[in-house]
Amino acid sequence: MASESVAVLSKMEMFGVNIPVAILVWLMIYPMMLQVDFSSIKKVGKRPKGLILTLAVNWLIKPFSMAFFAWIFFSKIYAAFIDPTLAGEYIAGAILLGAAPCTAMVFVWSYLTDGDPNYTLVQVSVNDLIILVAFVPIVGLLLDITNVQVPYDTLVSSVFIFVVIPLVAGFITHKIAIRQKGEVWFQKTLLPTLKPISILALLSTLVLLFAFQGNIITENPLVILLVAIPLVIQTYFIFFITWFSGRKLKLPHAICSPSAMIGASNFFELAVAVAIALFGLQSPAALVTVVGVLVEVPVMLSLVTLANKWKY
Numbered sequence: 001m002a003s004e005s006v007a008v009l010s011k012m013e014m015f016g017v018n019i020p021v022a023i024l025v026w027l028m029i030y031p032m033m034l035q036v037d038f039s040s041i042k043k044v045g046k047r048p049k050g051l052i053l054t055l056a057v058n059w060l061i062k063p064f065s066m067a068f069f070a071w072i073f074f075s076k077i078y079a080a081f082i083d084p085t086l087a088g089e090y091i092a093g094a095i096l097l098g099a100a101p102c103t104a105m106v107f108v109w110s111y112l113t114d115g116d117p118n119y120t121l122v123q124v125s126v127n128d129l130i131i132l133v134a135f136v137p138i139v140g141l142l143l144d145i146t147n148v149q150v151p152y153d154t155l156v157s158s159v160f161i162f163v164v165i166p167l168v169a170g171f172i173t174h175k176i177a178i179r180q181k182g183e184v185w186f187q188k189t190l191l192p193t194l195k196p197i198s199i200l201a202l203l204s205t206l207v208l209l210f211a212f213q214g215n216i217i218t219e220n221p222l223v224i225l226l227v228a229i230p231l232v233i234q235t236y237f238i239f240f241i242t243w244f245s246g247r248k249l250k251l252p253h254a255i256c257s258p259s260a261m262i263g264a265s266n267f268f269e270l271a272v273a274v275a276i277a278l279f280g281l282q283s284p285a286a287l288v289t290v291v292g293v294l295v296e297v298p299v300m301l302s303l304v305t306l307a308n309k310w311k312y
Helices: 002-010 019-033 038-046 048-077 084-098 106-112 117-145 152-181 183-212 214-219 221-248 253-264 268-279 284-309
Strands: none
Touching: 019 152, 019 183, 019 268, 048 084, 048 117, 048 221, 048 253, 084 117, 084 221, 084 268, 084 284, 106 117, 106 253, 106 284, 117 152, 117 253, 117 268, 152 183, 152 268, 183 268, 183 284, 221 253, 221 284, 253 284, 268 284
């Protein structure tokens, strides 16, 4: 009975997007987008170096280093364990993670490392704007290089559904809530009320994805470990590059730390949704993004500990 229900849910699609997953992902993203304040961008000119570092790492280094690590591991090191056809989809899933810098959990990482919340907000806001125009071409370029066929209509529609709509909805809600109820009510009442919805949607998405991926996971547990290795290496690699570059630029800890955290973590909600839309619920690409969710939290907590230990 349970397997039949999963089969029914997996077939509920529209325009190449699974409807149940789309709803859950939207519920995850929308509360996070409420925190984005584009009016804060005008403050960038006062301290631009931190933002420049964040954007350089996120868009000029991170997608390409992730593609490189994925190619090395899945096509070369794992050649004896993974079929070349499957390797292409594993690489594709990793590329989707690498091309989507964090826009939500970074507020948590910033808080835990005594980051500047206002500057973090600026970094996230600018990143969200860039995702709108850069995610599709970067993903398309890297997937083309790895010989994965890219259905651009599905890729564009996924970005529209999972970024544009919740971003606009969050922006409008933010403005209306502040105007009618005030900043204190927005911060102390609305955001705490919606946060559990976001967490519940995340947990429900993971349960659903594992239900869809159940056979693959139970029959190939080694694959989970193999997938996790390049993702973990990428996370530490990006953190160290950003952290030491920030120190070289003499950024204060409150700016350097969030910069490193944004680059190291991923907008996994978007990556999961696009992987499902492009390759299907039970695809290796979708599995990689799910593993990305599982490894991110413990790895990022280790980096929080490191950032606090290196605080200057």
